[in-house]
Amino acid sequence: MSTIPVVATFVLGVATYAIGAGASIATWRRPVLARYICCGAALAGAALGGLVAVLGILHGTPVRWSVPSGIPLFAYSFSYDALAGFFNLILAILTIAVSIYSFGYLKEFEGRRNIGFFGFLFHLLLLSLTIVFTADNAFLFLIAWEVMALASYGLVAFYHEQRESRQAGLLYLIMAHADVGCLLLGFALLIQGSGSAEFASFHTAAAHLSSTRQSAAFVLFFLGFGIKAGVIPFHIWLPAAHPVAPSNMSALLSGIVIKTGIYGMTRIFLDSLGGVPSWAGLAVLIVGVVSAVLGVLYALMEHDLKRLLAYHSIENIGIILMGLGAALIFRVAGHPLLAGIALIAAMFHTLNHAIFKCLLFLGAGSVLHSTGTRNMEEMGGLIRPMPVTAFCFLIGAVAISGLPPLNGFVSEWLTYQSLLAGFGAISGLRRILFPLAGSMLALTGALAAACFVKAFAITFLALPRGVQSRNAHEAPRTMLIGMGWLTLACAALGLGVTWFLPVFDAMTEQLLGQRVVANLITGSGFVLSAGTPRGGTVSTAIITVGLLVLALPATLLVSRATRRFGRKHGPVWDCGLPGLSEENEYTATAFSKALRMIFSVLYKPRREIQAVFDISPYFPKEIRFESEIEPTFEKRLYAPLQEFIFRVSSRMRTIQAGSIHAYLAYIFVTLVLLLLFGVRK
Amino acid sequence: MTEVLTNSGLQLVLLLLVAPMLSGMIKTLKARLQTRRGPGVLQSYRDIIKLLRKGMVIPETASWIFSATPYLVFGTATLVGLMIPMTTTHAPFSLFGGVLAVVYLLALGRFFLALGGLDTGSSFGGLGSSREMTISAIAEPAMMLAIFTVALGANSTNLSEMAKVAVGQSWRFLAPSQMLAFAALFIVLIAETGRIPVDNPATHLELTMIHEAMVLEYSGPYLALIEWGASIKQLVLMTLLVNTFFPFGLSPDWTVRAVGVGLVFYLAKLLLLACLIVLVETTNAKLRLFRVPELLMVAFILGALALISTFLF
Structure with a gap:
């Protein structure tokens, strides 16, 4: 197959974002036009991005092209392989939802905020993300990475008149630069080894690195990408920054921008670095477990709906890292099949989390749009004025809690299976860590379910607790379509997982040298298997059919009884206490009281x-x-x-005394030192 | 295909019929131990039939979540019942979901039950939901550790495979790891089915109840579905315990004789486990809510010890 369609569509997609950025800012004086340009161009770019992702994945082998820049070590090199295609696919799915949603969402900005500038930042973010996922040159990657951080900063601090936003933006900027610093040093180590900044050259060079340097490179990259992904203890910027951005951008920030950290780890650890030190996988696994458990525990204490969702991003990054850590361990131990399954678990959870977190943030955005508050304690009863938003949010909540038959369950199931397989495949005492990590995953899942019972019920069920939620209204149709698209994706990826998995074949073949998906599918394509001969199996499609079939006689029983004996609506019984009002209702704080007491050592x-x-x-x-x-x-x-x-x-x-003479002296001394350094070499 | 359907049909009938009887049996045994006469073994059937012949009152504040919950609770419990080997080693739905699917499907039912409790705006519902989600969250890691111990021994999370391996080594339960895992799972069983010392299924004292508080606003056929579902869930968890640790009488095929023998053994094992539960319930007082995590921590440590002792023995 020719590589031209991939390259051409890719360039077209990138150009669309660039034009979108320019056109948005050019029309900033005409808000309605700016809104249509901003959202329309994003939708078009996302459609092209999705197309090139599909073409790239179908193409099988990596598509590489490079335009020299004339600057040493720097070239416009791109590589569109299975990994790049997969992350671009996630980006496209989310951008389609967010751009449709924004048609309605940005309407309230008209006349109040600068939609042109917003569109500029939005397109800049999309452009830089696309390049981050495809760059094949370390400096191109770092430039795109930095542009991404700056665009995100602009979006986090978009409501700049609020002190909270400015502070969050500053914190974000500081942490983003700490992470760029680590990456720069990490790449410096690799470039020193290979003499080139092309990713392709790292692979062979990394094999010759001494073990100390390899460990140093691993630590630097793990720090750099870990800060961006928001792993604990580098997470503090995440729950500050994501909630204060406009909700459609929170969805993108939590959905895909933090996933660049996961992309970077996968790219560097599994592809460029060739081999990582043997303790590296364990480190990733343990950091993953800590992030998952602490992330969900902090989420439980939140009653700010968007902060709660932000903490869940930390939790899910932890779950992804469990899979990735297991993949690294298996790879070093020489089990490519198991490594492939663990990698698929991690990557599939990356996709799934992107989808349901984006959905939940968009849902929270609709609620915020309608009630004007992020505080759950003032909400309640929103399921009646906002039935569609409530339904979409519920699907997202079930999916993120890892409950069957939706997509979150499938990726957590695969993570469990790879952890359990680790116990048999790895020797020594450290294999006990795998089932322990599995039990912590169980704790995380159950706590996440508790947290989303709280988030959904306090926001959408029972009686309204505040004036705003009493006067709430449903979101405009475009916003509902955006959410509906992601809701559909949650269900489709959950029920149709066995038809989606072949996407990963090219990725595992490229990174681990083995196709594994065939091992994961049995039962005429309906059943997902753990990949080992007698291992576990599950079928979300048949579980769904089973649930429907079993609920059918129950509905018949109930409808027969209702017909004969009646069904009426009455006041809440509440153990016979009359006069229930919203003041008697459970609140978010009350709901999590028991857990606050139990984990009081932590809190x-x-x-x-x-x-x-x-x-x-x-x-x-x-x-x-x-x-x-x-x-x-x-x-x-x-x-x-x-x-x-x-x-x-x-x-x-x-x-730094303010004397210009002193500064000139500093410059002179530095110059002499650098010259000496250069001559000596 | 037809075989799966007939087996599922048989097992479904067994589930729906045995579950209420087991609840009634536990109630009666408990009453006898406390020198009361008790309501009789058949009381649970009578309750369900009675509730199915009544009208319903739906709280005005409730949404469609409240009405969807009973179906989901009932549906998940019965579906899970089809994934568990009852009288033979081969469960009809074992290909479509193993022990992880069982745990997570039950969690799906619980998720909606907790939503249903909060949906009416009643403060008791909220109280029950909060406690239920808390306790189940803390029980989960202990449950998984104990299950993993067994699953790692069988090299599979598929319940039929686990049962087959167990049948091959009938006396395996004497191994320390199995005993520890059994003890851990037994504590989790007590917590998950809402029994003393974690919850009191017989009480309607508002401040001590968990499960009953969540379903306080349900009436008529909806309540029947929830109660029936809860008793099926109890049966499923007890089956998981007796058949993975004590696989006596499980045969690998679905012939009439095998099923018959299996059924007799199965009922006897359930009866013994019920006696154990009754003994625990009668000799213990209900714990304060904030003492429950300590009990579950014990279960977690037992599970961890079970796992570690698979290395040693």
Whole structure:
């Protein structure tokens, strides 16, 4: 097959984003036009991106092309292989949803905010993401990475009149540059080894690296990509930054931008670095477990709907890293089949999390759009004014909780299976870690279910708790279509997983040298298998049919009884207590109270109750209640770090006295030192 | 195909009929141990029939989630029942879901039950949902560890495969790892089925109940479906315990004789396990809610020890 269609469509797609960025900002004085250009160009670019992803995956072998730039070590090199195609596919699926959604969502920006500038940032983000996923040259990759970080910063701080947004943006910028610093050093190690900045050259060069350098490269890349992915303990920017962005962008930031960290790890650890040190996989696995469990535990304590979702991104990145860590371990241990299955688990969960997290953020955006608040305690009963949004959010909630038959279940099932296979395949005491990691995955899943019972029920069910939620209205049709598309994707990837999996064949063949998907499918294509001869099997399609068939006689029983004995609506019984009002309802804080008490070692909750009274404390006029948990990482890790940096900076102020003579002397000394360094070499 | 359907039909009938009887049996045994006469073994059937012949009151505040929940609870419990070997080693739906699907399908039912509890806006519903989700979340890792111990021994998460391996080594339950795993799963069983010392199925005292608080607003046929589903879930979990650890009487094929022998053994094993549950229920007082995590932590540690001891023995 010719490579021309892939290259041509790719260039066309990138050009669409570039034109979209330019045209958006050019029409900023005409908001309606800017909105149509912004969303329309994004939709067109995403359609082209999706097409090139399909073409690229069908093409089988990697498509490479390079345009020299004249600058040493730098070239416009691209490689469209299975991994790039897969991440571009995720990007396209999400962008289609977000751009359709934005037609309606951005309407409220008209006359209030600069849609042109928003469109510019949006397209810049899409453009840089596309290049990050396809760049084949370290410097091209880093430039795109940096543009992506800056565009994300602009979107995080978009509501710049709010202090919260500015602060989150600053934190994001600092962390993004810490991660770029690590990546730069990591690439420097590889470039030194190979003498070229092309990704393709790293593969052979990395094999000759000494083990210390290999370990250093691994640590640097893991730090760099880990910060971007938001793994614990580098997560603190994520729950600050994602919620304050406009909701359609939160969806993209949590859906795909943090996945660039996962892409980077997969690309470098499995492809470029060739081999990683044997402890590397264990490190990734353990960091994954910690991120998953702590991420969901912090999510449970949130009653800000978007912050809750942001913490769940940390949890799911943890689940992805469990699969990726297992893949690295199996690869080093010489089990390409198991490594392939673990890699598929990780990659499939990346796709699934992108889809349902994007869906949930868009749902939260509709709620925010309609009620004007992110605080769940003021919501409630939204299922009646917003039935479609509620349904989409419910599907997303079931999927992210890993419940069958939706897509989240399938990827978690595959992760379980690869962890269990690890126990048999790996020797020594460390194999005990696999089932333990599996049990922590179970804890994560169950806590996520608890958290989404809370998120869905407190937001959408029972009686409205605030004025805004009483006057809520359904979102415009375009927003519903955007969410509907992702809802459909959740169901399709869950039920039709066996038809989707062959997408991964080219990827595992390229990265691990083995096709594994055939091992994962049995039972005339309906049943997913664990890949080992007698291992576990599951079929989400048949589970769905079974549930429907079994519920059918139950509906017959109920409808017969209703016809004969009646069915009426009445007030809530509530153990006979009359006069139920929304003040009696359970709140998000109340729902998570039990878990707050049980995990109080972690949360260190603080609560304060103040009663205002006239005569006796037993007859209070008013009671004030305050409750918060300790932000452990911010307080114990980052506050001392910040203090240290401030102290060092104030010392360094002495050399920056404002005298131009001194500065000229510094420049001269630096120049001489550099020359000496150069001559010596 | 037809074989799967007939086997499923047979097992379905068995599930629907044995589950209420088991609940009634436990109630009666418990009453006898407390020198009461008890309601009789057939009481659960009578309850279900009675509820199916009543009208329903739906709270005005409830949405469609409230009405969808009973079907999901009933559907997931029965579907899970088809994935578990009952009288022979071969469960009709074992190809379509192993032990992980069982755990997660039950979680799906619980997810909706908790939503149903919160849907009415009643504070008792919220209380029950919050507690149910909390306790099940803490029980989950212990349950998985114990299950993994067995699954790793069988090299499969497929329940039929696990049963086949167990049949091959009938006396395996004497191994320390199996005993520890059994103890862990037994504690989880107590927690998951809402029995003393975790929850009290007999109480309607608002502050002590968990499961009953969630279903407080349900009435008539919906309540019948939920109660029936809950008893099937209990049967499924007990079956999981007796058939993976004590595979006596399980034969590999679905002939009339094999099923007959299997059924007798199966009912006897269930009866013994029921006696054990009744003993625990009668000799213990209900724990305070915040003591329950300690009990489940014990189960988790038992599960971890079971796993570690597979290395040693």
